[in-house]
Structure formats: structure tokens, C-alpha cells
Amino acid sequence: MNDKHDFSEFASLITAHDEGNAFDAVVPPIVQTSLFTFSDYDEMVATYRGEKQRPVYSRGLNPTVRIFEDMLARLEGAEDALGFGSGMATISSTVLTFVQPGDRIVAVRHVYPDAFRFFETILKRMRVEVTYVDGRDEDAVAAALPGAKLIYLESPTSWVMHAHDVGALAALARHHGVLSIIDNSWASPVFQRPLTLGVDLVLHSASKYLGGHSDVVAGVVAGPKALIDRIRNETLPYLGGKLSPFDAWLLIRGMRTLPVRMKAHEASALEIARRLQAHEQVETVCHPALANSLPPGLVGTSGLFSFIFKPGIDLKIFCNQLRYFKMGVSWGGHESLIVPGDVVAAQKAPPSFAEAFGVDPLSVRLHVGLEGTEALWSDLVAAISAATES
Numbered sequence: 129m130n131d132k133h134d135f136s137e138f139a140s141l142i143t144a145h146d147e148g149n150a151f152d153a154v155v156p157p158i159v160q161t162s163l164f165t166f167s168d169y170d171e172m173v174a175t176y177r178g179e180k181q182r183p184v185y186s187r188g189l190n191p192t193v194r195i196f197e198d199m200l201a202r203l204e205g206a207e208d209a210l211g212f213g214s215g216m217a218t219i220s221s222t223v224l225t226f227v228q229p230g231d232r233i234v235a236v237r238h239v240y241p242d243a244f245r246f247f248e249t250i251l252k253r254m255r256v257e258v259t260y261v262d263g264r265d266e267d268a269v270a271a272a273l274p275g276a277k278l279i280y281l282e283s284p285t286s287w288v289m290h291a292h293d294v295g296a297l298a299a300l301a302r303h304h305g306v307l308s309i310i311d312n313s314w315a316s317p318v319f320q321r322p323l324t325l326g327v328d329l330v331l332h333s334a335s336k337y338l339g340g341h342s343d344v345v346a347g348v349v350a351g352p353k354a355l356i357d358r359i360r361n362e363t364l365p366y367l368g369g370k371l372s373p374f375d376a377w378l379l380i381r382g383m384r385t386l387p388v389r390m391k392a393h394e395a396s397a398l399e400i401a402r403r404l405q406a407h408e409q410v411e412t413v414c415h416p417a418l419a420n421s422l423p424p425g426l427v428g429t430s431g432l433f434s435f436i437f438k439p440g441i442d443l444k445i446f447c448n449q450l451r452y453f454k455m456g457v458s459w460g461g462h463e464s465l466i467v468p469g470d471v472v473a474a475q476k477a478p479p480s481f482a483e484a485f486g487v488d489p490l491s492v493r494l495h496v497g498l499e500g501t502e503a504l505w506s507d508l509v510a511a512i513s514a515a516t517e518s
Contacts, residue, residue: 217369317386
């Protein structure tokens with residue numbers, strides 16, 4: 129990203145003081161309660177009849193959670209949003225709302241591994257078939273869509289960072305009457321707004337950049353009110369993946385600084401990616417910005433990418449030598465993280481996992497945090513040197 133990007137739109141959406149907060153508080157109070165009482169019999173009857181919408185039980189509606197949902201909906205340009213207790217609760221509840229036994233869905237290859245496992249376990253038990261396609265091949269996507277119930281997208285995709293023309297894929301889905309859903313956790317609404325590109329529903333692992341501090345597990349889906357209402361009414365109450373008020377409060381706090389953090393993650397990660405690309409021990413760097421251009425609708429990049437070593441590197445020594453980069457799953461927080469590809473490749477998984485998600489054993493996924501570019505680069509160079517000398 130460069131100075132041509134204007135963050136004023138986001139500032140007005142998420143950083144301005146809401147004068148409607150109780151007690152004129154700059155930070156909205158946490159409504160930490162399990163239930164809400166009614167003033168009289170008539171109010172309770174009107175609520176149960178659906179004539180009045182108000183909090184009843186925090187599994188369904190809570191004022192603090194609602195502030196977060198409204199904030200995310202504004203960022204994504206959506207009519208409504210719905211928070212969940214994790215990214216997987218969001219994915220599973222959203223998909224299960226729109227599929228029935230005997231349906232078929234299309235998913236791009238290299239989706240988030242637990243989304244893949246959900247498709248291959250729970251959906252298979254429901255007799256829902258999943259067709260995996262390369263999202264960069266629009267002809268293959270078009271061929272797979274007829275008869276499908278929905279298409280599940282990520283752009284860029286997990287680990288290999290394949291970036292797609294989201295608008296083109298959404299148009300194909302709409303042409304075939306197929307519902308489109310995308311995981312936008314990597315880019316965040318700062319760098320990609322899929323609903324403006326024609327996607328029907330956008331979801332996030334809010335544990336990542338939306339929270340930004342590695343202290344909350346949460347998820348959220350946004351889109352047209354009619355679709356969000358279906359998820360709210362048909363799956364959220366019964367699967368129970370609700371977002372807690374305190375976690376919503378942490379997300380509100382994190383989102384206030386989202387544009388600033390994304391700019392810092394992008395700048396540092398892109399510089400490190402370029403240096404790795406020129407390193408003699410590195411075969412390939414998987415970062416969307418290293419291509420000739422970003423696909424339409426993706427206006428910036430985040431701190432997550434991967435690279436592949438040339439043969440001769442001892443990955444165990446490389447990982448153990450790192451000081452700033454810690455070995456850990458997830459990403460999107462202030463800290464820098466690393467996951468070695470040989471660990472992922474060695475895990476127990478169905479044979480279809482390798483085709484739909486498989487990673488190179490010599491690959492490494494990095495999340496570039498906020499510790500500073502030069503400190504992180506020195507850390508990587510020292511670890512690569514130690515792993516090569518062995």
C-alpha cells in the first residue's frame with residue numbers, strides 16, 4: 129500500500145466517538161449479562177410475537193455484540209452482520225444454513241485447513257458433495273458451478289496465497305444461481321470489500337486482523353439482511369456459537385486501529401518478501417504483491433505469506449534459531465509467527481487433503497508482526513545461515 133490509499137473513510141466508521149454510548153463513555157461499556165428482563169407482560173408478548181426486537185438472552189442478541197456487528201457491517205458495506213464465538217463457528221453455521229443433504233458445493237483449493245476438514249467430515253455425513261477447483265482458472269470454476277448450491281472462496285488462499293479475481297468468480301456464481309461466500313480474513317475490509325465485488329456473504333475469523341492483539345477467538349459474517357436473518361434464525365440459536373460480550377468489546381477495541389495496523393503489516397511483510405525473493409537459499413516466495421499486479425478489488429496486502437526454501441535447509445534448526453518469530457498457529461496479531469511446511473505435510477489427514485490443500489515440505493508460512501522490519505529480517509537471516517551451515 130502507498131499514500132494514495134485514503135483511510136479517512138475507515139476513520140469515520142470505526143474511530144469516531146459514538147455519542148450514544150452510555151454515560152458519554154468514549155469506549156462503549158460491556159453489557160455482561162446472560163439475560164434481560166421485561167418491563168411488563170405486554171412487552172414480553174410483543175417480543176415473542178416478533179412485533180418488537182430487543183435483547184432477551186445473550187445467546188441471540190446482546191448490546192455490546194451488536195455494536196461490533198454494526199461496526200463490521202459498515203466496514204464491509206453490508207446491510208447486517210452476525211458475530212460468532214470463533215471463525216469455525218461462523219463458517220459452519222453459515223454453510224449449514226444454505227445446504228441440505230444431497231447438495232453439492234464448490235470450493236477453491238487451498239482453503240483454510242479446518243474449513244476443508246469441516247467439508248470432508250460434517251458435510252460428508254450430510255451427503256453434501258464438495259468439488260475443489262483452482263480459483264485462478266475461471267473456466268474450471270464455470271464448469272463446476274452448474275447444479276451447485278454455493279461456492280466457497282478465499283482470496284488469497286491459505287498458505288500458497290493464490291489471489292483470484294473475486295468479482296469475476298462472483299459474477300459466474302450469480303449467473304448460475306449459486307450463492308457465493310468468501311473468507312476475507314487475510315485482506316480485512318481495509319484491503320478488500322468482497323460485497324462490493326458481487327459476493328453474497330463475507331466472513332472473517334475475527335481472531336485475526338479484526339481483533340489484532342491475539343487475545344480473542346471470534347468470527348463474523350456480513351451481507352444482505354435477508355441472508356443474515358436466515359443464519360440468525362436457522363442455525364445460530366441451535367448450534368450455539370454465540371459471541372460473548374467481553375470478546376465483542378475486545379474486537380471493538382481492536383478494530384479502532386485496524387487501518388493503521390494493516391498499513392504497518394503490509395509495509396514490513398512486503399519488504400521482507402522482496403528480500404527473501406532475492407536470497408540465494410530461497411526458491412519461491414508466495415506473496416500476491418510480487419506478481420505483476422493485484423487482481424481487481426484487492427487494493428493492498430497483509431502480513432501473511434509463505435516461501436519455499438531450496439533443498440539443503442534444515443527446517444528444524446531454522447525454526448529453533450529464530451528469536452522474534454515464534455512457532456505458532458493463527459496470525460493477525462502484533463507478534464511474528466512461523467509454521468514450517470514439513471510439520472503440516474506430516475499431519476494425519478485424509479488423502480484428499482494433499483490435493484485440496486497440500487503444501488511443500490520445504491515451505492514456511494510467516495506472519496510478519498509489528499516488531500520492526502530490520503529486527504525481523506536480521507532474525508530470518510541469522511536463522512537461515514545457521515540452518516544452511518548445518
